[in-house]
Amino acid sequence: MRENTRIILSGRDPHRYGGMVNPPVFHVSTVLAESIEQLNSRDYLEETGVQEMAYGRKGTPTSWALENAVAELEGGHRCLAYSSGLGAVTGALLSFLKAGDHLLMTDSVYAPTRRFCNAILKRFGVETTYYDPLTGADILSLLRSNTKVVFTESPGSHTFEVQDIPAIAEVAHAHGAKVLMDNTWASPLFFKPFEHGVDVSIQAGTKYIVGHADAMLGTVSTTKEAWHELLECTGYLGQCSGPDDLYLAQRGFRTLAVRLRQHQASALELAEWLQSRPEVRQVLYPALPGAPGHEIWKRDFLGASGLFGFELKPCAEEAVAEMLNGMRLFGMGYSWGGYESLLIPTNVQKIRTAVPWRFEGPLLRIHIGLEDVDDLKDDLEDGLKRLRNFRS
Secondary structure: OOHHHHHHHOOOOHHHHOOOOOOOOOOOOEOOOOOHHHHHHHHHHHHHOOOOOOEHHHOOHHHHHHHHHHHHHHOOOEEEEEOOHHHHHHHHHHHHOOOOOEEEEEOOOOHHHHHHHHHHHHHOOOEEEEEOOOOOHHHHHHOOOOEEEEEEEOOOOOOOOOOOHHHHHHHHHHOOOEEEEEOOOOHHHHOOHHHHOOOEEEEOOOOOOOOOOOOOOEEEEEOHHHHHHHHHHHHHHOOOOOHHHHHHHHHHHHOHHHHHHHHHHHHHHHHHHHHOOOOEEEEEOOOOOOOOOHHHHHHHOOOOOOEEEEEEOOOOHHHHHHHHHOOOOOEOOOOOOOOOOEEEEEOOHHHOOOOOOOOOOOEEEEEOOOOOHHHHHHHHHHHHHHHHHOOO
């Protein structure tokens, strides 16, 4: 079955619900049992993997529909939904780490993940070492006897380094460590983590799965071997997602393919255009020929999303503010992955520790939405004109 069809069919069983196309929303806490025997048997449902309602937090047909769809598209054994992308990251890390363990974390990781490692994991006795995201098989030199997890995010947050996931996974597995990956940028459609050696794949479903900037959600998919540890720890932590957010995520999931194709086409056109601009020093978009990491992206990925970065030539901070404050179509706000275009300045230099900062000018992160690409180009051209003409 081809991807476009799988996205439509996965996780759905219309005839189970009277022919309804979309699985209904189950608002559930208490689930009554018909007998004491049935009540007692529910204690073992999670262990057996049977999807049968026992208590709202432990899963409903609403959550299973999305989880099964994501797991199928991503190629995982099973999947769990969380209340946010960060909740999915922290739940996954806590599932596979304990006091005394060592964690290898890519230096280009999402900043809140970094804060969690530096504050909470450190408090719990887990040591984190940040590594150069461009390290492949050479990560062997950083592995210790107590290294239990190698965490990857490809492309990297804000700076878009493409990691050699297969090389990292081969070395990590030979050492007995699990490979976790934040796969939000590519979505389950454009990168198949389990085909490249990943054990645990994490998504901020808030972005492309929801796709409409109106719900918070995270997902974690695993191999069969890693599933029980994730399931057990997630249960202990009380992690779950609300039924209405799950429903919105299901609705967004069905149009993932058509939306991502448009995001990709517009992003590539604008990335090429920005690369030609005299105000721009470089464009950080892996799908762009000649961009950093392009060859690995071409080898491992099936497409590119609408998020990338670009570095301006050195200029005053006030000039960047003048550019951004006058944008008509590009909003300024956190998150991304919705239908709207976004543009924000980014400065992660202070938190990067593994490698020297390689940028000379201001760095901007841009998300290309579903607007007409020529209108977006006009807005950017006007903004760059304000930047160029700025006088302090």
